[in-house]
Amino acid sequence: EERDESMRTRTCPAFLTLALIVTLASPAALARVPVAEIGAGTQISLDLQYRPRFQTDTGRDFAEVDSAKSWYISHRAALGVGIENDSGLAAYVRIVDVRHGGEEAVDGKPDLHGTFDSSAEGVDFHEAYGVIPLGVEGLRLKIGRQEITWDNGRLIGNANFTQGARNFDAARLLWTKCKRFEAEGLFAKIREDDASRDGRPPAGRRDEINLGGAHLNLMYAEGHRISLLYIGKMDTGPADEMRHTTGAFLSGK
Numbered sequence: 746e747e748r749d750e751s752m753r754t755r756t757c758p759a760f761l762t763l764a765l766i767v768t769l770a771s772p773a774a775l776a777r778v779p780v781a782e783i784g785a786g787t788q789i790s791l792d793l794q795y796r797p798r799f800q801t802d803t804g805r806d807f808a809e810v811d812s813a814k815s816w817y818i819s820h821r822a823a824l825g826v827g828i829e830n831d832s833g834l835a836a837y838v839r840i841v842d843v844r845h846g847g848e849e850a851v852d853g854k855p856d857l858h859g860t861f862d863s864s865a866e867g868v869d870f871h872e873a874y875g876v877i878p879l880g881v882e883g884l885r886l887k888i889g890r891q892e893i894t895w896d897n898g899r900l901i902g903n904a905n906f907t908q909g910a911r912n913f914d915a916a917r918l919l920w921t922k923c924k925r926f927e928a929e930g931l932f933a934k935i936r937e938d939d940a941s942r943d944g945r946p947p948a949g950r951r952d953e954i955n956l957g958g959a960h961l962n963l964m965y966a967e968g969h970r971i972s973l974l975y976i977g978k979m980d981t982g983p984a985d986e987m988r989h990t991t992g993a994f995l996s997g998k
Contacts, residue, residue, distance in 0.1 A: 777790040777791065777792045777825070777827055778790060778791055778792065783828075786830055786831035786832070787828065787829070787830045787831070788828070788829060789826065789827070789828050790826070790827040790828075790829070791824075791825065791826055791827075792823070792824075792825040792827075792839070793823070793824055793825075794821065794822070794823040795820065795821070795822050795823075796820060796821040796822075796908070797818065797819070797820045798818070798819045798820065798821075798908060799816070799817075799818050800816065800817055800818075800819060801815070801816040802814065802815050802816070817845045817846065818845065818846040819843070819844065819845045819846070819908050820842075820843070820844065820846070820908070821841060821842070821843050821908045821909075821910075822841070822842045822843075823839060823840070823841045823842075823871070824839065824840050825837065825838065825839035825840075825872070826838055826839075829876075832878060833876065833877075833878035833885055834875075834876065834877060834878060835875065835876040836874070836875045836876070837872060837873070837874055837875075837876075838870065838872065838873045839870075839871050839872040839873075840868060840869070840870060840871065841868075841869055841871035841909075841910075842867055842868045842869075843867055843869070843908045843909045844867040870890065871890070871892075871910065871912055872889075872890055872891050872892060872912060873889050873890045874887060874888060874889030874890060874891040875887075875888060875889055881920075883920050883921040883922055884918075884919070884920045885918075885919050885920075886916065886917070886918055886919075887915075887916075887917045887919055888915070888916045888917070889914070889915075890912050890913070890914050890915075891912060891913060891915060891917075892910065892911065892912050892913070893913050893915060893917070893931070893933075895960050895972070895974060896962075896972050896974075896994040896996070897994070897996075900974070900976060900990065900992070901931075901958070901976065913933040913935070913956070914933060914934045914935075915931060915932065915933035915934075915956075916931075916932050916933075917929055917930070917931050917932075918930040918931075924964065925963065925964040926961075926962070926963055926964070927960075927961070927962040928959075928960070928961050928962075929959065929960045929961075930958075930959050931956070931957060931958045931959070931960070932955070932956070932957050933955070933956040933957075934953070934954075934955060934956075935954035935955065935956050935978075936952070936953055936954040936982070937952075937953050938952045938953070938982070952981065952982045953980075953981050953982070954978065954979070954980045954981075954982065955978070955979045956976070956977070956978050956979075957976075957977045957978075957979075958974065958975055958976040958977060959974065959975050960972065960973075960974045961973045961974070966997075968997055968998050969995075969996070969997035969998075970995075970996050970997065971993065971994070971995050971996075972993065972994040972995075972996075973992075973993050974990075974991065974992055974993075974994070975989070975990070975991050976989070976990040976991075977989055977990075978990075
């Protein structure tokens with residue numbers, strides 16, 4: 746009986762450790778969990794994720810090219826904190842560290858890489874945005890650095906299959922009417938190469954990419970939705986183009 750009790754004592758911490766590892770490594774771990782309330786109707790939420798990945802590469806399109814053969818371990822470590830009020834006013838920040846094992850550059854020595862440097866290169870404010878209700882039910886402004894996914898993510902998405910994922914410096918006007926109707930207007934700054942550190946781009950700049958669009962999503966029957974969208978992309982860099990995309994997306998089961 747004493748031996749059984751000892752086994753249970755040793756097994757419990759081991760099980761909890763394994764459960765924590767599985768939880769942190771799973772995509773679902775990024776779901777926000779309320780952790781505290783501060784004042785009436787205001788709560789703080791937290792999300793935490795660790796996603797290691799082993800990768801081996803034999804060359805593009807499975808071509809056996811000796812010069813391309815490699816293997817490496819990458820990881821994504823993410824910590825997010827949000828605060829939200831019952832009025833709809835909210836703010837969220839998520840810090841993400843993405844790197845290959847042992848690849849961090851050594852400060853002041855560009856030819857050397859390792860983990861003994863304290864510069865923390867690779868750490869990024871992946872998301873930092875605020876949500877402001879606009880006085881009409883379901884209407885709100887979401888502004889700042891954020892992930893965006895429309896429909897299945899084919900045209901605009903967060904590319905979560907990559908370790909770094911994708912974010913946008915964007916302002917979004919969102920309107921949700923019950924669960925059947927959603928509308929969105931979007932403007933995002935994709936690139937501003939010649940902007941200075943204090944945020945003052947020089948006059949006459951010619952190297953920027955802006956993205957704008959509109960997205961409507963309607964549930965026309967239970968479990969069935971249709972989306973209509975428009976995307977405009979203006980590139981004043983070497984491509985020097987204005988591209989328009991329109992389309993529709995049907996989903997259901």
